[in-house]
Amino acid sequence: MESRKHEEENDRRREEGLARRIGEALDGMSSSGGECPSAEIIAAYHERALEIEESGRWENHFAGCSRCRKILAVLAASVDAPLAEAEVARLGELVASADRASQAAPSQKVKPFQPRKWDWRARWLAPALGVAAALAVWFAMRPPWRLPSTEPAGTLIAQAPKTEAPQEMPLRSLDQLSSAKPEENAKAVAPSAKNQPSAKDLAVNPEPALSARNREADGNPVAENRDNLKAAERAITDEKKEQNTLSDAVPAGASAAAPAPPPAPATPPQAFVKAPGAPVPPGSQTQAVTVTSEAAAVSTASRTSGSVAASSGANIPSTARNYTNLSKPGAPVGIYVKVTAPSGKVLWRAGRAGKIERSSDSGSKWNLQESPLHEDWLAGSAISDKACWLAGRNGAIARTKNGKRWEIIVPPPTSANTSGKLPDWIGIAAADENSATITSMDQRHYATKDGGKTWQGQ
Amino acid sequence: MAQEPKSSSRESFLAQHASFIEALCVEAQCARWELPHEKFAEALHRSMESRFHGAAGSVAEIQTYLKSLRVQDLALACACSEGIETAWEFFIGSYRQELRNASRAILRASGSADDARAEELADSLYAELYGVRSNTDARRKSLFEYFHGRSKLSTWLRAVLAQRHVDLLRSGVKTISLDTGRERDAPSVQEPHVEFTSTDPDREKYLARFDRALSMALAELLPRERLILACYYVDQLTLAEIGRILREHESTVSRQMERSRRALRENVTQRLLHSEMACDGGLAEPGLSAAQVDLAFEYVLEDWPFDLSRALSKEVSGADPPER
Numbered sequence: 001m002e003s004r005k006h007e008e009e010n011d012r013r014r015e016e017g018l019a020r021r022i023g024e025a026l027d028g029m030s031s032s033g034g035e036c037p038s039a040e041i042i043a044a045y046h047e048r049a050l051e052i053e054e055s056g057r058w059e060n061h062f063a064g065c066s067r068c069r070k071i072l073a074v075l076a077a078s079v080d081a082p083l084a085e086a087e088v089a090r091l092g093e094l095v096a097s098a099d100r101a102s103q104a105a106p107s108q109k110v111k112p113f114q115p116r117k118w119d120w121r122a123r124w125l126a127p128a129l130g131v132a133a134a135l136a137v138w139f140a141m142r143p144p145w146r147l148p149s150t151e152p153a154g155t156l157i158a159q160a161p162k163t164e165a166p167q168e169m170p171l172r173s174l175d176q177l178s179s180a181k182p183e184e185n186a187k188a189v190a191p192s193a194k195n196q197p198s199a200k201d202l203a204v205n206p207e208p209a210l211s212a213r214n215r216e217a218d219g220n221p222v223a224e225n226r227d228n229l230k231a232a233e234r235a236i237t238d239e240k241k242e243q244n245t246l247s248d249a250v251p252a253g254a255s256a257a258a259p260a261p262p263p264a265p266a267t268p269p270q271a272f273v274k275a276p277g278a279p280v281p282p283g284s285q286t287q288a289v290t291v292t293s294e295a296a297a298v299s300t301a302s303r304t305s306g307s308v309a310a311s312s313g314a315n316i317p318s319t320a321r322n323y324t325n326l327s328k329p330g331a332p333v334g335i336y337v338k339v340t341a342p343s344g345k346v347l348w349r350a351g352r353a354g355k356i357e358r359s360s361d362s363g364s365k366w367n368l369q370e371s372p373l374h375e376d377w378l379a380g381s382a383i384s385d386k387a388c389w390l391a392g393r394n395g396a397i398a399r400t401k402n403g404k405r406w407e408i409i410v411p412p413p414t415s416a417n418t419s420g421k422l423p424d425w426i427g428i429a430a431a432d433e434n435s436a437t438i439t440s441m442d443q444r445h446y447a448t449k450d451g452g453k454t455w456q457g458q
Numbered sequence: 459m460a461q462e463p464k465s466s467s468r469e470s471f472l473a474q475h476a477s478f479i480e481a482l483c484v485e486a487q488c489a490r491w492e493l494p495h496e497k498f499a500e501a502l503h504r505s506m507e508s509r510f511h512g513a514a515g516s517v518a519e520i521q522t523y524l525k526s527l528r529v530q531d532l533a534l535a536c537a538c539s540e541g542i543e544t545a546w547e548f549f550i551g552s553y554r555q556e557l558r559n560a561s562r563a564i565l566r567a568s569g570s571a572d573d574a575r576a577e578e579l580a581d582s583l584y585a586e587l588y589g590v591r592s593n594t595d596a597r598r599k600s601l602f603e604y605f606h607g608r609s610k611l612s613t614w615l616r617a618v619l620a621q622r623h624v625d626l627l628r629s630g631v632k633t634i635s636l637d638t639g640r641e642r643d644a645p646s647v648q649e650p651h652v653e654f655t656s657t658d659p660d661r662e663k664y665l666a667r668f669d670r671a672l673s674m675a676l677a678e679l680l681p682r683e684r685l686i687l688a689c690y691y692v693d694q695l696t697l698a699e700i701g702r703i704l705r706e707h708e709s710t711v712s713r714q715m716e717r718s719r720r721a722l723r724e725n726v727t728q729r730l731l732h733s734e735m736a737c738d739g740g741l742a743e744p745g746l747s748a749a750q751v752d753l754a755f756e757y758v759l760e761d762w763p764f765d766l767s768r769a770l771s772k773e774v775s776g777a778d779p780p781e782r
Contacts, residue, residue, distance in 0.1 A: 010752070014723050017758035018672065022722070023691040025672045026684065040508070043609035043617040048705060049526070050608075056681050063684035067624060069693055069703075074620035075613075076702035077567035078560040 029064045036068055037061070046075050339380035339388060346385040346403070350377035356390065356398075356406060372398050372408045379439075381430035389430045391438050395422025397452065401433055411438075412446045412455030468503045471520075478521055486529035491537035491545040501536040502527075505606035532607035538587065539602035546588075553612060557583065560616045564623050579619065664754040667730065667743070675725035683718040686711060727751060 037045075037058055044050050045058055062068045336351040347363050350356045354371035375396035382388040386403035390396075395411035416422050427439030434451040437458065445458035472479065479502060483495045502524060506515075509523055537545030561576035589600035605614050658664075676684060682704070689700045697715070701708040732745040746754065 011723065013759060014727070014755045015719050017755045018719065018722055018726065019691065021669060021672050021758060022676070022687055025669065025676050026688045026692055028673060029676065029684075038508075038604065039614055039617040039621055040604060040606050040608055042621070043613040046617065046703075046705070047609045047613055059681035059685050063681055063688045066688075066692060067628060069685070069689055070624045070627075071617070071620045072703045073689075073693070073695060073699060074564050074567060074624055075617050076699070078563045078616045078620060079702075 026063065027066075034061055036065060042068070042071055042075065046072065336392075337377050337380040337390065339382045339390075341382040341385045341388070343385050346382070348380060348382060348388050348390075350380060350390050350392075352376050354392075354396075358403065360385075369400075369404065369406060372406045378424060378426050379428045381428045381436065383430050383432055387430075387433045389428050389436050391425035391428040393424045395425070397425065397428075397438065399433070399436075399451070409448075409452035411452075412448075412457070414455070414457065415440060415444065415446060467507075468500065471503050471506065472499050474517065475521065475524075478524065482524060482529050483533075486533035488533050488537075491533060491542050491548075493533055493537045493540065493542065493545075497540055498533055498536055501532055501607075504603070505532070505608070508606050509608075527607035528610055529607060531611035532605070535602040535605045535607075535611055539589065539600040541589075553615065554580075556612055557615055557619070560619055564619060568623070568627065579623065582622075583615070583618065658753075658757075661757050664746075664750070664757050667734065667746075668726070668754050668758055670734070671726045671729035672722070674729060675722050678725065679718055679721065683714065683721075686715050687718055690715060730754060 041050070041058060045055060048055075050058065062072065334352040334355060335349045335357075338347065338349045340347050345360060345362050347359045348356065349359075349366070350371075353376065354374040356369040356371045356377065357366040358369050359366045373392070373396045375393040377390045377392040377396070377398075379391045380388060386401060388400050388403070389409075390398045390406075395415065397409040397411050398406045399409050400406045411422055411425075423440035423442065423444070425438045426441050428436055430436035435447070435449045436452075437445055437447040439445050446455045447458055448455045479499050480495070482502065483498055486498060488495060488498050505527060506520055506523065510520070515523070534545055534549060538549050557580040558577055561580040562573060565572060565576050565579070583601070586601040589602075601618070605611065609617075676687075679687075686700055686704070689695045689703065690697070695703075697708045697711045701711045704711065730746045730751045731748070734743045734745075
């Protein structure tokens with residue numbers, strides 16, 4: 001410590017000694033500077049327009065030429081544009097007149113400010129009226145509140161005949177679904193599907209379907225509902241234009257090989273589902289996630305199992321009001337997530353009630369895949385043509401490694417709240433088959449590197 | 459005789475870069491001033507000559523250089539040099555106020571706030587910019603001919619003003635009294651002049667060796683580093699002023715100077731510790747011990763390094779302003 005202090009003091013004194021000699025030593029080097037440059041060179045040096053070698057050469061001269069240094073200093077100072085005396089005088093007059101005006105004002109008796117009551121009211125009246133008008137429009141555009149139903153949510157593409165209650169119908173295999181014809185499936189509609197509104201109906205009379213919980217979770221701003229309505233109307237318009245039947249359409253509620261949890265009652269749909277960007281791990285091959293708005297979504301407020309049973313919708317009669325949705329291939333109704341693999345040719349889309357579809361021709365044709373869960377899928381991330389992750393409501397996470405079979409990934413246990421309820425995942429970013437980061441609705445992040453065996457909070 | 463090689467080089471330049479010059483003429487908007495392309499091409503040739511100093515540059519090098527020029531300013535200057543009225547009107551309208559502002563700033567930086575003098579300084583350029591005829595040459599020679607487009611025309615004009623102002627000051631310095639000159643050139647460390655008598659017979663040797671080591675260490679610095687040190691220690695400029703000269707932030711200048719000082723200190727120390735080759739071909743001087751090096755630095759601190767007469771002799775014998 002002492003020696004360091006002594007060294008520092010020593011260095012300081014040496015630098016002070018150097019400082020006394022530097023000026024003279026530099027002056028002694030001036031003779032080697034050569035001829036002074038022209039104004040052209042000085043101006044170009046000032047603008048840093050000289051080449052490096054040329055600039056260094058002239059700096060060598062400037063270091064030894066006090067005249068050139070003085071010119072450079074004066075040139076640098078000439079950039080300032082001080083005001084002329086007349087301008088200064090004019091400014092002075094303006095300042096003086098302002099002072100006179102301020103001095104004259106206090107001579108008048110100034111009454112203390114007393115805000116008028118009606119002013120205070122008027123200040124809040126306009127925004128309150130605006131909010132009231134928006135609420136009125138919102139209520140007018142959406143159907144009345146529904147009580148939570150115990151029946152499963154309606155299928156989106158119901159083609160196969162359905163003879164039993166939705167909760168008893170397992171998910172169909174992929175082969176069965178792909179071979180189902182629309183005509184056959186038209187009758188196979190769950191009874192409960194009758195109560196499911198078509199996208200058109202929803203667009204016209206959007207359900208005020210949000211439960212209180214969802215509203216709290218999402219905020220459900222009015223603007224988002226408005227956007228949803230517009231998106232649904234666009235979907236209706238697209239549906240009307242498309243005349244093709246679903247060749248590969250399958251009921252969304254096809255049975256699954258894996259035991260499905262008991263279906264939750266069909267609850268009022270949720271207006272809008274966001275899938276904001278989750279934090280992307282470095283080197284991630286995540287593809288863009290496109291979320292299409294859905295006018296009607298399933299609320300999870302009254303679920304007991306945390307999953308939504310997918311009804312195949314096969315029993316929907318042709319005269320059912322949601323038939324137009326079901327008969328239109330490629331309709332984005334019920335789709336919340338669209339994920340594109342790096343190749344661009346393979347796409348996945350997923351959405352309501354666990355629906356998962358895959359396309360291997362850039363979205364021209366879609367094949368329904370067997371979903372391990374009946375939850376709404378809200379986010380996805382594809383690493384390759386075969387590997388993809390999905391995340392959704394109530395802690396739902398699934399992954400496929402071969403592009404066909406989906407497996408459930410256990411969510412982080414610590415993400416559950418005090419009542420054991422798992423959060424809705426609104427974002428997922430995968431780096432590879434085993435590494436992914438998920439984001440909950442309340443912006444909590446969890447990452448795994450071993451395929452979901454263990455999770456770390458971020 | 460001297461014209462022959464020049465005209466042939468100009469002709470070869472014009473022939474070799476004809477299409478490129480035509481493109482530059484369009485870019486420079488020569489048609490705006492009705493400036494003949496030949497005149498503009500001559501201006502380009504002069505600029506090229508000033509850059510390469512007669513050395514043959516490759517076609518690519520020349521064209522790269524020509525592309526870097528401020529061709530629009532060059533065309534305006536060339537048109538003014540040719541006496542084209544529209545160009546002159548534009549120049550007066552655009553640059554007059556800027557020149558006056560620059561003059562005002564220059565004079566205020568020197569401690570003079572006289573607006574009338576500033577206008578006089580600015581307006582003094584116009585005659586030379588327009589051109590004067592010498593007794594030997596009937597052709598009017600304009601100051602614009604010295605503008606080659608390597609910088610903006612406004613910067614060049616300010617540089618010319620700065621040169622004139624500094625030269626005016628320097629010519630007046632010779633008549634300033636000794637006291638004033640001493641104050642201006644005094645080192646930053648203000649200490650009374652003390653006649654120091656040391657009992658150490660090697661003191662002068664230590665100081666001389668120190669100065670040599672310092673000179674060699676300074677020579678090893680980069681030119682920019684030396685320039686910063688010169689601006690600070692010789693010209694007594696502040697870090698902010700140095701930053702404005704170098705177009706860098708004050709903190710950058712400060713850091714660079716710290717690095718330079720540290721490098722100098724270490725370099726000088728090492729040189730003193732190691733043996734030194736004799737300048738006159740004699741025996742090399744052995745290196746100093748650490749204690750002797752400390753002593754040398756102490757002598758430097760004690761010594762009043764400033765030689766007033768020597769400094770004044772340098773100031774008086776400073777070279778006259780060179781030709782533009």
